[in-house]
Each structure stands twice: as C-alpha cells, then as structure tokens.
Amino acid sequence: MCLSINGRKPRPILELPPRFGVPTPIWRSPGCSYTLLLYSVTALRHEVTHLHDVCPHSTSPTCKKKLYIGALFPMSGGWPGGQACLPAAQMALDLVNNRTDILPDYELELIHYDSMCDPGEATKLLYDLLYTEPIKIVLMPGCSSVSTLVAEAARMWNLIVFSYGSSSPALSNRQRFPTFFRTHPSATLHNPTRVRLFQKWGWTKIATIQQTTEVFTSTLDDLEERVKEAGIEISVRQSFLTDPAVAVKNLKRQDARIIVGLFYETEARKVFCEVFKEKLYGKKYVWFLIGWYADNWFKIKDPAINCTVENMTEAVEGHVTTEIVMLNPETVRGASNLTSQEFLAQLMSRLGGKNPEETGGFQEAPLAYDAVWALALALNKTVAPLRAKGWTLEDFNYNNKEITAEIYRALNTSSFEGVSGHVVFDAQGSRMAWTLIEQLQGGSYKKIGYYDSTKGNLSWYGNDKWIGLGPPADQTKVIEEFRYLSQKLFVSVSVFAGLGILLGIVCLSFNIYNSSIRYIQNSQPYLNNMTAVGCVLALAAVFPLGIDGLHVHRSQFPVVCQFRLWLLGLGFSLAYGSMFTKIWWVHTVFTKKDEKKEKRKHLEPWKLYATVAVLLAIDVLSLLIWQIVDPLHITVEKFTKEAPKEDLDVLIQPLLEHCSSEKMNTWLGVVYGYKGLLLLLGIFLAYETKSISTEKINDHRAVGMAIYNVAVSLTAGYFYICSTKRPHSVIRRLITRGEWQSEQQDTLKTGSSNNNDEEKSRQLERENRELQKIIQEKEERVTELRNQLAERQALRSRRRPSVQNQNSVSSSRAEPPSYSPTTDKQSLPASFSNSSNLYQDEGKLSRNNCHNSRLPLLYK
Structure with a gap:
C-alpha cells in the first residue's frame, strides 16, 4: 500500500492529459516508487506541453509564447477552397503577430492539413491534430461536411471550432454544435433572397434539385418552409447522389421552369451537362444556383462529363446566383487597417499571379482572413478576464472548460469591420451579412442587386437580362379561348335552312290552295300541312343551334337553349308524327282479316288528328317536366390543350359553351328512347304496308320512303359519333381553331396536331414497346x-459411365498390392469423393487432363 509521509493515502495531486475526455489520476498506480516516477514524468510532460514556449528570459521584449491553431484547408475535392483561403489566413496571421496592441505576449501559429473536403480524411487528420503536440487552442475546418464532423467531436476536448467556409444550416444547432462559430453565413441566408426574387418576378411555382448531402437537404427543408409561408408551391422536388441524369429528366417531364439547384461545383458540371442534353435551358427556364463556385466553373474540363465547353456555356447562360457578400463594397479600413481592395491586391501578390477564376475559394478568402482576425481579437479580449481568475491562455488544455468558456463569450460578442464587411454573429454562431445577387450574362457574372434579409431591403440595379422578352413564366401559361361556330359555316347552313323553310311554306300554301282537288284530298292534306309545319319548325331550329356566345350575352343563352329544344322537339313530333299516323292507319285498316272490311276501310279523319295530338302532347308534357324539374343552362366544356403555331410559351385551352342540365343524360335517354321506339315502329309499319294500295291515303308509299330516309339519316349520324374515339371531334370541326389559323382549317381540321397529351401517350407507348422488345430478347437469350x-x-x-469404366480399369492396373480403395473413400467427406483427383502435381487444369469428375466444379 502506498502511503504519504504523514501515513495517509495519497490524493490525486495531478491528472494526466485526458484521452477522449477521460482523465487518468496517478494514484491508481500500483506502488509508491512507481507513483513518484510517473508523477515526475507527467509533470515534465505537462511543462513541455504547456510551457515549452515560455521564454527562458522573461525580460526580453521580443519573447512571445505561441498559441497553436489547428486548421483543415481543402486543397482539392468538391470545394477546393483552401487554395485561396490558406494564403488569406496566413496574411492575417502575419499582420496579427506584428501588432503590438493585439496579443502582445503571444504569437499565433497555424498548423494545417489538406482535408480534401472529405469527412473520412478529416477524421484521420483530426486525430493527428488532437494527439500530436502541441495542444491546439482552436480548430479551423473548411467545408461543411468536415465542419460537421469536427464541431460535433470538439466539445469532448473543450475546443472552439471556427469555420471560414461552412454554410450548412445544420451547423446552427447549438445543442449539437455548442462551440461552433463561422464567418461564412448559413446557407439558409440565401433562402429569404430567393423567396424575395420569386415574389419580385411573380413566380408561385418552383422546382428543386439537390445533391443528397446534409447541407443541401437542410437548406432545402428551410426553403420549403419559407416558400410555403409566402404562398409559393414546390411542384417538383428531385435529388441525386452521384448521377443527376434521371433527376434532370424528371424535371423536364414534369414541366419544371423555375429550378433551384443545390449541389457542389463538380456535381454542377454533371447537372448542366444533362441539362444541355435535355434542352432544359433557354428563354423558358431560370436556374438558381449557389454563388460560391469559381467564376469559370462551367469552363473547366471535367473527364466525368461528355459535354464540351461550348455546350456548358450555352446551358448555363442566364442563370441567377445568390451569394453572401464576402467583400466589403465600401472603402472602409477595419480592424486590420486594410481596405477590401488593398486586401485583394496583397492576396493576388501572395497567390503569385494565379488566375482568380481558376483558384478555389478565392471568393471566400476574405472570410478566412476575417476569421483569423475575429479569433485574434477574441483571444485578446480574454486575456484580462483570465488574468483576474489566475489563468493565462497558455494554461489551456483539453480539460480546461474555463478558458474555453471565456473564448466562447468573447467570440459571441465580437463586432468589428473586416474586409468582408461588418463581422457579427447571431445566437447560433453564424455570421450575419447581406446577400449578393448575380446573373450570368454573356459568359460572365454581373451584379444585379443586393438583399438585406434583416431589414427586408432589396437594392436592385435593374440590369438583369433575359433570353426572351422578360422573365419566363413559372409554368406553361394556359390561355383560355372560347371557340365559336365558324361564321362561314353558320351562314351557309342558315341559307340552306332558309331555303328549306321557304320551300316548306310554298308546299304548305300549295296544299292549302289546292285542298279541294280530289287527288290531294285522298292524301289527307291536313296531315300534310302538319308535316310541312313540322319541317319548318325543325329547320328553324338551325338558327338557335348556331347562335353562341359570339352573338348573344351569356345571361341570354338559356333562352336560346329553350328555343333549341322546343323547336326541334315539336318540329320532329309534327313532321314525323303525321307520317307515322298515315302509315299506322294504313297498317291498321288493311291488314286486319275481318268480315266487315268495307266498314273498317271507312276513314275517320279526327282519329288521325287525335293520334298526332297524342304524340305532340307526350312531347310537350315531357319537355315541360324537364324544364320545370331540371332546366337547361349554359355549360362550358374544356377540350384538350393545344400549342400555338408560333413559338410561344403558352398553351391554348379551347372552351365551348353549350346547353346542359344536371341530369342531361337521363332526360335525353327518355326522349331518345320514346322517339327511337316510334322510329323503329314506323320502319316496321312501312315495311309491312309496302304492297298495299289504297285510294284513301294514296301517298303512303312515299311516306314509307320518307320514314326510311329519316331512319337512315339519324342512325348514320349516331353511329358515326359513337364510333369516333373522341366524340367531340365532330363538334371541334365546327368551331374555329383560333386567330392564328386560317378559316379553311376551321371546317376541315378535326383534331389538334400539337396535342401534348397524345404526344406523351405515344412516347410512352414507344418506350413500352422498346422495353417489351428488350425483355423479349433477354427471355430468348435466357x-x-x-x-x-x-x-x-x-x-x-x-x-x-464410360469414363468411370475406364478409370476403374486404369486404377486396377496401377494399384499396389496394399492399396485399399474402400478405406480411402471412407476417410474423406462425401463432397470431396468426386474431386479428390483434382489437385495434381502440375497445380493447374488443362484440356488434356480435364477429368469428367471435375466438370461440375468447372461449370459451377
């Protein structure tokens, strides 16, 4: 048992630096001597780790203690931002270390690695930073995927994480990332700008396509909430992992026009290569992209795509980007005593003349520069509070929460002017800034406005340019166009109807004038008069049938509907009813086999008139009930949309006004059923009386022929309409095709050659046939x-069998006297009995030594 000098159990006077946040007290050692030795080594290690920068002569004015910053700069990968951000951070460190009013007793040193914007690589590098001396006081990751990993693990080591290039909205979660700060604002800061632009250009329907990473998924979730509040609909939402081909095709298929794209620069080239192939660009489309790509990102040759630079330039023309203001537009000297233009000049000098458009992270370089300055100012602000508590910055270790808390408070209250603008952080540690709006015009980006989301202020330059006449519509604009009866057709038919009415009046007058003539008397002139009146009424129905919204007001249209119904119904009943009465009377009188034929042949005219009156009364009664119970009213019917002849981003929606009622089919069924039975019965009676000859009604054969003509005319039209795939094509032939087509097409063209639905249907049928052909070929191959x-x-x-016999013969010849095949076979498993000869001295198989017993293994 290890005891101290006073005989008591020793207390843990020192703790080893923690591994994964778990401290190791030294009193757990097995013996006193080992404890004292370990204490000495640990104390020495503590001094070396934390005080190795302490100057041997504290009176020297140039002696400074070093504070180390562990940084991950992506020099390659999805976002190679370290190419410009690392020189900018080193510029800031040089200026900070030369200042006497900021951390005068300390020197900041940057220990950096290339994370390649890869979380897997960043995991290895984070381990090296944490478990390789010296201790780092702050970590500085770059892209969002790496920052997510580093910031979530950093709290286990009580480390502040300060990022210069992370925009993921998920990093604003203080419960998950309690020590995270960034000079790059959250990607959600783009969304208020996008919503404001949607409202400015009058768009209420958008589409989105995203790469399936956390940063873009969380950004899109935030955008979805914001557009829903603004009354804007996300009609299409597509995502992809590596290949965007299917997602872009779906955008094209679903008629996406205003498209928000969220993906990294390398994936952006893949997307727009597919956009070029699908023709998803031009005056009908607007793409919204992230603004932190390199200015010539679409001109970089990428072996992952098969599009030329010219193809890419054509596809990306006119797209809009939103980006955080990363360079102060005003000439202001901030904390570093440099203006933004002076900073750019020094950065270009440090880059050695590299093309900024080809240097990754050039736009974000001011953020990296200000990140170092924000960190230096915050550390400088903690010196006095820590000294009051008996601490110094060099006392920091991964188990010291007090120093971390002071640094956190200093960063949270930071506020200074940097080369990127005013630097201030919100409660989630994210930078608050303006948004720059740019548009690609002629292959280069042009500033078209700024937006301040905190105040809702949009500063617009008015220099936005569009391929068409202006901003495109968010969807295919549908123009409703009423179609009216061709006036030429209406006039021509009306002329013929008028001539028919005139002929009917002439016939009626002639019949009345010559009613005393015996020949006319034997034809029942009163029934003939009814037929003529019925024909006149039926022909008069042509006029209200041709009247539409072009001639009368919408409120007067129900009256026209009534005239159509009553004139046509009563006209048919009078004209056909009188002919039916004649043929029915002939059949009744001359087909009965009774003894008193002469008596039966006596014609009583009042019965004929009564029969016509009954038929007419049935019509009147049914029409009255129809109009009282379910009156006719105007109905607008929509036909298939059509594309105009000109290259316009619109579709024509043909509309047709016609008369209808709630239970139109029921009423038409009753009327058609009643009149159809009369028509069938008339045909039957005409056939039965074709051989009868009588002087009482001397024109009954002509009446029979008239009944046949009526039947043929009605049934031919009925079957023509029913056999047509689209019954309304009969009507469409009678309506105009619009102002953009000739009137010759009005009467001859029966359908639209630009029917989008039919084209889609035919395309799907072709694809289906191709797939069936492929499946059939595969089945044949199988x-x-x-x-x-x-x-x-x-x-x-x-x-x-033959090979086995040969093997048995050869084995019997070569077997030694002591060989026992039964014993050998029993010593091996059954599964190896057929393949025991497979392993020969040569070590491989050939055609000459391929044994039959090996075939199952070779074909398996």
Missing part, C-alpha cells in the same frame, strides 16, 4: 442458355 445447359448436362450424363 431460353437459349438454358437449352445449352441442358445439352451439356445430357452430354455429361452420357460420358460419365
């Missing part, structure tokens, strides 16, 4: 392979 397999199995089954 059948062929199965047949080959069956043939080989049959061949093996035929050869196996």
